[in-house]
Amino acid sequence: MFAYYLRLAFKSIKRNPILSVLMVTAIALGIGASMTTITVNYLMSANPIPHKSEQLFYVQVDSWDPHDGANSNNEPPDQITWTEATNLMNAKQAFRQSAMASTGGVIEPEGQDEKPFMASIRLAFSDFFPMFDTPFLYGSGWQDSAGENRDYVVVISKATNERLFGGENSVGKTIRVVGKNFRVVGVLDEWVLVPRFYDVTTGAFDETEEVFMPFYMKQELELTNGGNTNCWKSPEGEGFAAFLQSECINFQMWVELRNSDEKAKYMDFLNNYVTEQKALGRFPRPINNQLSNVMEWMENQEVVADDAQIMMWVSFMFLLVCLLNTIGLLLAKFTGKASEIGLRRAVGASKTDLFLQHLVETAVIGIAGGLFGLALAYLGLEGIKTLYGEFVQNLVGLDLTMVASAIALAIVSSILAGMYPTWRACNIAPAIQLKSQ
Secondary structure, eight states: OHHHHHHHHHHHHHHSHHHHHHHHHHHHHHHHHHHHHHHHHHHHTSOSSTTTTTTEEEEEOOOSOTTSOSSTTOOOOSSBOHHHHHHHHHHTOSSEEEEEEEEEEEEEOSSTTSOOEEEEEEEEOTTHHHHTTOOEEEEOOOOHHHHHTTOOEEEEOHHHHHHHHTTSOOTTOEEEETTEEEEEEEEEOOOOOSSOGGGGGGTTTSOOOSEEEETTHHHHHTOOOOSOOBOSSOOSSSSHHHHHTSSOBOBEEEEEOOSHHHHHHHHHHHHHHHHHHHHTTOOOSOOOOEEEEHHHHHHHTTSSOHHHHHHHHHHHHHHHHHHHHHHHHHHHHHHHTHHHHHHHHHTTOOHHHHHHHHHHHHHHHHHHHHHHHHHHHHHHHHHHHHHHGGGGTTSOOOOHHHHHHHHHHHHHHHHHHHHHHHHHHHTOOHHHHHHHO
């Protein structure tokens, strides 16, 4: 019976090509606009490390101004000081842990024809790599002792390795960064995090860094600050050392805690640490430590911007307008088929049969609109990429989930739009139609 309804649907669509094209276009425009914004929001809010996002926690401690909180909602600062970063790392209270910071520096290729270029640098501890499951193409991360001893070692990205060494295994080779020679101990494979959750303060949708080096190189080489640096009081003294010992925040801290017991113990440790610091004259505000897992932290930092969500709801309103137009077109089409419907009723077709027949027709129109809408959504996403460039290159791809969602949305929308016109068509009195013929 379904195959019969399908044949009738195609015949009806061919019989009224202009109305059919208008309906498909209306649905396609609504689906295209909706899926463009839905895709961006979907990728912005996706879980970047689903298999362990509930075991990774961002550490916040409230070391801010006693008279004015760091945030209007009384949240702790979104970063920590050098003092906290080094003290918490030295305590070694988590299964895995890494304080980190961003910086930048010039890489000087060996070839005389190659020009120096600026590279983004991530300062971190050795646990960074296993904690975030970074994929390695060659080698591995550095050992704990290398970081503690301030050894001049680095891990580089795949793109950096291709640029400097033509993609060959560069482990053991030397590169010159920030005026110093570093030994390559590892090369990352392709690693794209969307969002880049481990440091949303410098850009949740930025690319991962080109060079990774031990955290204490910050102090060893007096590296510049990357990202946001905020201070609630001026450093006591001048120079780089004074900044490191100040209450200025520029560092992040992540810990891996495998279960609720480890989380509870770590929170107790943080509370005790702050109590000890209070005795030393620091942390003038009430204890307000927080541990946020990956998804909680992204929600806290509003990774999905309000304007992106507003645009999504506006696109849904546009889809609704398109569906209202589709309802009008379906009413016109089904009204034009009144004599045919009356004849079918007269020869024994039930209202249920007619209802199913016309729902199948609206579903076919919905599928066609969905496929056309996918093409429009693709063009919309490409337009966003052209407009904003590399900043959004990881947010403008249609995966299978989004394709299936678009088709499902189109079918459901078209069927809902066809409910009332179909009901009207099924209630046509056959006797009146037959008399008029």
